[in-house]
Amino acid sequence: MTVTSQSTTATRISSFMLMVILVTLALSLVALIFGVSVLDQNSEAAWVLVLVGFLGVATSTYVLFQTRRRLSKLKIVVPPVITTIECKKCGVKDVREFQRGDYMFKELGPCQKCNDKMMITAIYREVKDKEKAKVPV
Numbered sequence: 001m002t003v004t005s006q007s008t009t010a011t012r013i014s015s016f017m018l019m020v021i022l023v024t025l026a027l028s029l030v031a032l033i034f035g036v037s038v039l040d041q042n043s044e045a046a047w048v049l050v051l052v053g054f055l056g057v058a059t060s061t062y063v064l065f066q067t068r069r070r071l072s073k074l075k076i077v078v079p080p081v082i083t084t085i086e087c088k089k090c091g092v093k094d095v096r097e098f099q100r101g102d103y104m105f106k107e108l109g110p111c112q113k114c115n116d117k118m119m120i121t122a123i124y125r126e127v128k129d130k131e132k133a134k135v136p137v
């Protein structure tokens with residue numbers, strides 16, 4: 001289960017990142033609001049607060065969107081789990097995407113060729129990069 005553990009680590013890191021970004025966003029918002037509220041006193045500090053707050057909000061929003069986009073990309077990249085169905089009698093093979101409830105040696109509908117019962121003979125994750133290795137689930 002190398003693929004799954006890797007994606008779990010990635011999710012943990014990005015949820016920590018998300019927290020940092022959200023805290024930055026909140027602090028920047030506070031600085032921005034506070035800066036705007038004291039702006040009529042025309043002090044330089046108020047302008048600095050507004051500037052820092054605005055930059056903080058802009059940056060954290062940008063990073064937030066970037067992280068979310070990367071996360072959704074990660075989800076698509078996860079290789080599909082393939083189920084191989086085989087007829088023990090005549091050897092007809094069928095390959096389809098894994099469906100809920102699939103398990104090894106599960107008996108399925110009749111074979112198209114000989115009408116005998118078909119059986120799931122393999123369930124694996126299809127890895128497209130590297131050496132097309134069949135990783136057992």
Ligand SMILES: [Zn+2]
Binds near residue numbers: 111
């Ligand atoms: Zn058959």
